[in-house]
Structure formats: structure tokens, C-alpha cells
Amino acid sequence: MSTSASVNTTFINDDFLLENKFSQRLYHEFAAPMPIIDYHCHLPPNEIASNRSFENLTKIWINGDHYKWRAMRTFGIDEKYITGNAPDKEKFIQWAKTVPYTLRNPLYHWTHLELQRYFDINTLLNPNTANAIYDEATVKLQTKAFTCQNLINKMNVEVICTTEDPIDSLDHHVQIANSNFDVKVSTAFRPDKAILITTGTYLEYLDKLSGVSGVSIDSFKSLCDALSLRLDYFDQYGCKLSDHGLSYVPYREFTETEIESIFQKRRNKKELSLEDDEKFQTAILLFLCKQYHQRNWIQQFHLGALRNNNARMNRILGPDTGWDSIGDYAQAATLSKFLNRLDASDHLAKTILYNLNPADNEVLATMIGNFNDGKVKGKMQFGSGWWFLDQKDGMTKQINALSNMGLISCFIGMLTDSRSFLSYPRHEYFRRVLCNLFGQEMQNGELPKDFDLVGGIVQDICYNNAKEYFNF
Known part of the structure; x- marks a missing residue:
């Protein structure tokens, strides 16, 4: 592009963010050529299917x-x-x-x-x-x-995993699978609307879930039956992941009688207490996580967002319009009890924990180590910095916490978590940050100047680990 007012962006050159010869070689020879597995995003599948x-x-x-x-x-x-x-x-x-x-x-x-x-x-x-x-x-x-599909191909993307509600028909995924588009487009099952029982639209959502599942949802058991049928449906179309966007993972002891009573209170439009809410969420999450394990799925938990802070603008524009921030919830104790409950009965699936509050980085980096049982490499994952943390400082802190308290070599790397078809350079950004951290330590003598070793681990983080972990 040439214009008299143009200023060349020379600061983004071939060695952008790469501060020495080791970083540069790691990126250009080892990281950059690797395909992208974008295992969590919010790209609209209808636009991929129509090649908008x-x-x-x-x-x-x-x-x-x-x-x-x-x-x-x-x-x-x-x-x-x-x-x-x-x-x-x-x-x-x-x-x-x-x-x-x-x-x-x-x-x-x-x-x-x-x-x-x-x-x-x-x-x-x-x-x-x-x-x-x-x-x-x-x-x-x-x-x-510059159609959607060609923009994806341009970035060397091998797999995309979008995120859908249990009531979704998956028709667009079927259309993509039956097309000549050679990028695999899968989905993740996100049942938040069935879990968050105190939301104002909960009863309307149950009616929709009832409609697509064919189950009359008049009890907690029938809710679980409906979700189980939708899990079967998603599984039939190749789904391998679930996803949950929660402030925190609750844990409260409960009885089946209590959960049924809570469900009926909500069905009858009665107010629920915080204890009711957390008991219900605990019960339905445990049910779902056991279902994921049974189907050999991978479960994801995105934790720590404080959503819809601006009530006035939420009324005007609705959710997901830019009024969310980082929350300061207590994460460790209830998350530990929840994972332990699943592990105790051998129902703990492969799990990815994403953290939005950087103050909790070390909490999650150590929490995953509690439930790695040696059966699967990197079974428990501390997910990449996301949302407010998918930037240089946030990525660096997440990488350092995981390196210091776990095994960065087993990490499944970056994802876009984006709704935009122009977001794939975020994978490049992550890879440059990653290579620069390793390259700095090679230069400083903190790591061996062995490109087969270090470069191989870089390639594993960028691609190979995700390829093995998800087995798309």
C-alpha cells in the first residue's frame, strides 16, 4: 500500500518480539511452520458453512x-x-x-x-x-x-472447534462436514443455560431444551435425561469437548431429595437461596462431568469472569457487548472438592482449567497437579491466558506459572476464543512470546543450546500436544 500519509509498520518485522538469535531460530524454524489447532473459539459455523x-x-x-x-x-x-x-x-x-x-x-x-x-x-x-x-x-x-474459508486456510488452520448450546441442531456443522472444505470444524457442548438455575430466562430455556430433546422436563431427573440425549446427539456428530463459562466451580454436599425440591421451587417461580443455587449447580455439573467421562470427552472450565457489570448498558445492548471484567472469586477450595469427588469414583475426564484472574495463576497451575494420575500425558491442563489475559504479559505469566509448578512441555498451547475470522495471528503472537522466553533462557545459559530438545518442545506446545490430546 502506498500513500503519502502512510507510515510503514517496521516495528512488526520478521523478528517482532524475538529478542535474540535463539528466539528467532526457535520461532522461524520450529514454531512458525506448525499448523494451528484452534480447539476453542466462537466463530459462527453458519458463516463457515456458507463461506461468507x-x-x-x-x-x-x-x-x-x-x-x-x-x-x-x-x-x-x-x-x-x-x-x-x-x-x-x-x-x-x-x-x-x-x-x-x-x-x-x-x-x-x-x-x-x-x-x-x-x-x-x-x-x-x-x-x-x-x-x-x-x-x-x-x-x-x-x-x-477473502471468503471465510479461504481466510482460515490462509492461516494454516487444521482444526477449529466452535462452541454450541445443547439445543443447537448442528446443521451447519453437518453442512461443513459434507462440503469440500478441508479444515475440520468440530463443536463443544456448552450447557451453561441448563446449569445457571437462577437466571431470569431459565424456565424458557427448559421449554426449548424439552422441545429439541423430546423430553418433558418436569423434574431434575428428566432434565438430566434431556441433557443426556443431547450429549448423545452431539457425540454422534463428532463432538469431543464440553465447555463451561462459570464464575467459579461450586461445591456443596446435597441429597437427591434436596435437588428435586430446589428444581421444583424454581419451576414454581420461587426464589432460591445461594445455598440452593450452589447445591443445584454442584449436582448437575457432577452429572454432566460423569457423562463426559463416559463418552471419553474433554471438559473445559472458563473461570473468573464478572459479567454484565453495567446494568444500564446491559438493558440497552444485552450481554457480550463489552461490560465484563475480571472477578476476584475464591477458586481453590470448592474446585478441589469438585475435582476430588469426580476422581474418587474414577469419573474425572481430561480437564482444561482457564483462569481470568492472574492472582489465581499459581492456584490453577498447582491444582492440576493434584489430579494427574499418570494414565494420560497432561490429563489436567492449565489453559492458555484467555480474554483479558491473552496478551504478552498475561501469556508470559501463565507460561511461567505452569513452567515453575508443572510441566510446560505437556502444555496444549494457544486458542483464539474469538468470534472474528481475523484473529488467527493471536496464535503467531503466542508462539513469538513462547519462543522469546525459551530463547532468552538459552542465551542466558539457563537452558541448553540444544535446538533438537528445545525446538522439539516448542513444536509440541504449538501443535503436537494438542494433536495428541484432542485426537480430532
């Missing part, structure tokens, strides 16, 4: 991206240019005004990595370059090379 083409850069890059929305709000951009009805190009111009002021936020790196990797645009985005960048990218988006 995006009309312009705003549609693919700003719409739905609450990372960008939060930055724009902070910079004083009016909501009409964020989630409102302003024209797409005007929204992009407002984003371009914001970008220079995202310095030291990961958005600054991601923005320019994505412009380079997808569009071969090597200029800094700012108000002076916005029009030219928007026009050039939008023209490219109209070509076949």
Missing part, C-alpha cells in the same frame, strides 16, 4: 469485537459509531482515530498484525491512513481469496 464474504472491513473487523468497542468507549467515541447505526465507513474512521492511542494495549499489536497477515497492508492505522486502508481491504474482501 464480508462487504467491508467494518463488517469483518469491528462488528462484534468488544475488545475494540471498549477501547473506543474509553477514547470517548459515541456509541452510534460502535454498536449504533452509523455507516460502516464512519465506524471504521472512528476506530482509526482510536488506534494510535491503544499503544501498549494488545489491540495495537493485533491490529497491525492482522492488517499485515491478511491484507498485506504494512502501514500504521491512523486518521490519515484510514480511508486508503479501508478501501484497499474492502476491495480485497470482495474477492474469493
